[in-house]
Amino acid sequence: MAERVNIAVDAMGGDNAPGEIVKGAVDAVNGSPIVKVFLVGKEDLVRTELSKYTYDPDRIEVVNATEVIEMSEPPVMAVRTKKDSSLVKCMYMVKEGKCDALVTAGSTGAFLVGGQIIVGRIKGVERPPLAPFIPTTEGRCLLLDCGANVDARPSQLVQFAKIGSAYAKKACGIANPRVGIVNIGAEEEKGNALVKETFPLLKSTPEINFIGSVEARDIPYGAADVVVCEAFVGNVILKMYEGVGTALLKSVKEAMMSTGRSKIGALLAKPALKKELVKFDTDRYGGAPLLGCNGLLVKTHGSSKAISITNSINQCKLFAEQNINDDIREMFNISTDI
Amino acid sequence: MAERVNIAVDAMGGDNAPGEIVKGAVDAVNGSPIVKVFLVGKEDLVRTELSKYTYDPDRIEVVNATEVIEMSEPPVMAVRTKKDSSLVKCMYMVKEGKCDALVTAGSTGAFLVGGQIIVGRIKGVERPPLAPFIPTTEGRCLLLDCGANVDARPSQLVQFAKIGSAYAKKACGIANPRVGIVNIGAEEEKGNALVKETFPLLKSTPEINFIGSVEARDIPYGAADVVVCEAFVGNVILKMYEGVGTALLKSVKEAMMSTGRSKIGALLAKPALKKELVKFDTDRYGGAPLLGCNGLLVKTHGSSKAISITNSINQCKLFAEQNINDDIREMFNISTDI
Structure with missing residues (x-):
């Protein structure tokens, strides 16, 4: 140490x-x-x-x-x-x-x-990825690249997977982090040109535990420990996470303050809500490292x-x-x- | 009629x-x-x-x-x-x-x-886009393309903007829908190759009310009425919307059921919450049309x-x-x- x-x-x-x-x-x-x-x-x-x-x-x-x-x-x-x-x-x-x-x-x-x-x-x-943790219902996942390199090449995505794997192993204490690639369907033949070209390369990378495609919908549920994507997509995922999260919580708050009855409800539910929702605070794991x-x-x-x-x-x-x-x-x- | x-x-x-x-x-x-x-x-x-x-x-x-x-x-x-x-x-x-x-x-x-x-x-x-409405704090926005055409070309994104504009005008009753392009920053010089090439084309399309770049974070807040992007990105936006929304609401529910005190709070707050959160139901505007x-x-x-x-x-x-x-x-x- x-x-x-x-x-x-x-x-x-x-x-x-x-x-x-x-x-x-x-x-x-x-x-x-x-x-x-x-x-x-x-x-x-x-x-x-x-x-x-x-x-x-x-x-x-x-x-x-x-x-x-x-x-x-x-x-x-x-x-x-x-x-x-x-x-x-x-x-x-x-x-x-x-x-x-x-x-x-x-x-x-x-x-x-x-x-x-x-x-x-x-x-x-080749290109250092920006790699923040994002919270999931199961803990957190490492998202990379989330903004450093737009229009990355397949070989670079494979590097992100390796770098992310090494980082998640020690930062999260996971022996064999599950690595997924962001895709618009679960099947190998789905995806855009970049994903289709990257998929077989990831499959044949022995250093990582590649679990295949991950749909954006499943990321907040902890579908993978390391989520690999091109920077434009990664940035959109991160920003949607923040945008939907804050918009929804704002609405929950407004609803709870909307009637006398709901205000009392809010007072009673607040401690439990606070305890649970701190899980979704994107800042709790620190900032986004350039790995x-x-x-x-x-x-x-x-x-x-x-x-x-x-x-x-x-x-x-x-x-x-x-x-x-x-x-x-x-x-x-x-x-x-x- | x-x-x-x-x-x-x-x-x-x-x-x-x-x-x-x-x-x-x-x-x-x-x-x-x-x-x-x-x-x-x-x-x-x-x-x-x-x-x-x-x-x-x-x-x-x-x-x-x-x-x-x-x-x-x-x-x-x-x-x-x-x-x-x-x-x-x-x-x-x-x-x-x-x-x-x-x-x-x-x-x-x-x-x-x-x-x-x-x-x-x-x-x-050239290519019909899949174009669902997604709820925002201000109402809704039309997201296209959200899955029909991955790796679309700039000319196709311009078509999506025109088609989406025509649809939003009558479907939402907005005289001059604000059209934005999904980007990873607000400035014109930001973005990947596709967005950089599409941006000036949208700027010079007189049929639409182009307002420039929209960051994913601002979409749930109603930053634009029509949001244009390539299908891979659009699909990620839609799926993140669903994933983060359901994960967060699941946590809110779990928190409210976690203690005796919070359960009473939940009972009191439920009518107000239900009324407010129905806004975020992605199904309320129908399905996704292929326009x-x-x-x-x-x-x-x-x-x-x-x-x-x-x-x-x-x-x-x-x-x-x-x-x-x-x-x-x-x-x-x-x-x-x-």
Whole structure:
């Protein structure tokens, strides 16, 4: 087990930066003796936030960064020109080995670009997939790729399956994760050109436990532990998950507040509902990691609160402690000594 | 307004045939004086079911069909060889003008194949899209294509937009339906190759009210009235809608039954919840029509109960009464006299 896990946190990323980011980092440090966080951002702002809390000063370091990449900036240009931005500095800290991982709630585009061109891919990985966990009635499943590489090729989907398998094994503690491919029917002959071409390749990949096609309808019921798809489809799955979930819960709430009778009902049912519905909170497992890079890069929602940052830092800690990148390297038959 | 609308109903299609199908047809006939239904299927079975009900005998006719296309059969072969199947006979009744529309809860594959090769397309329509309504917090939106044509081309997506626009106008009574394209970001430069190529084409289609990209997350909130996408993506959206919706509601129910306190709460909140959540019932607007064919072809769930059949028949009635196919023809600049 690692003695210390060093994590760079983009203190300026997201709608609630730096307040919630700093709070989340402090909570993570106070929650685990092996976590060290580098808070990267405008030093004065970060220090002002930090002064509100008590923590082990040896395990939080502030790294000044004078620039911020805005959500609306064209990502490639932003990463190339804003060398002193909090996100780019975090990326370099991972690249140079000073940190094991990074967490940001900032621009997704800049995150994806920076991951590829600054931190870089594990040897053999063609395209790193974005791979969040999504909750299911049975627990959770890893969805990849959910937005990094649109129009991916079959060979890349096979890589996603291998990478996802390695990650789910240790992150979820599942010995032999069931890998499914998103399809519009259960039969092998169904699907679009990409799925039809990928299906036999997955079937003949001995490193994974391929269970065949998974229909989108069955994903929320835990039909597979690892769900592989092209990034456009993965993004649609993730966003539909959020959209339908929030719209439905909003309606449940509105219904419960609509009459005097239902209001009393709501009061009585609330504790049980809260306990059950926390299962569907997409943030509880941390953010979406970009897997297959030299280090773990985690993107959380732009609207992240402190708890999402803390969860994401804990996700990085687990990733480093369990040496998951060594397992991914092994999937690509690369010596872990490299 | 049409004096009579003739609708062929596949009495043998789906898990609950012929019982629920016949019941749904009787309810539709009893609900509207202009509907005439042709129940196509094994005559003895259909008559046994019919004998349970009272209805105007002039407006229900039984058409014998000795064969049934099973869900698992390869569709092209089934449509070609089972000429005396209930579904194929329904198709021919529309093709020959005996019926304005058909409703089936049977094999989706055979439905799509039969629609194209038996009933045929409106002149100018490259590929008929499958176009169900999905409920939103604001009402409903038309999603097309949701399963008929995977790997569609940009020109076909533009056709879907035109066809969907014409349909939504009259089916929902919206003067100028907002048409959006499913995308993984709101900006024009986002998307996969298909979306990037289609976007400018939609922008320069004067017949539609194109509002740009729609993220999947915003669809359940009514971001557009007509949502255009390729069939693989559309199918994933529809199935995610169903999967997340049912999984979440199952959890809400379980939570409410989990403690004595929550059970009382559930009892009190139930009427309000029921009233609100009926909005999210995907069956309430009828089935999924295959638009752009010479007649309306409606596919309902394999597990359809009588109410879905009744709703689908009413959907056909509206379609015929409003002469929606004339509007679709107009979109393709084809004289409605043809």
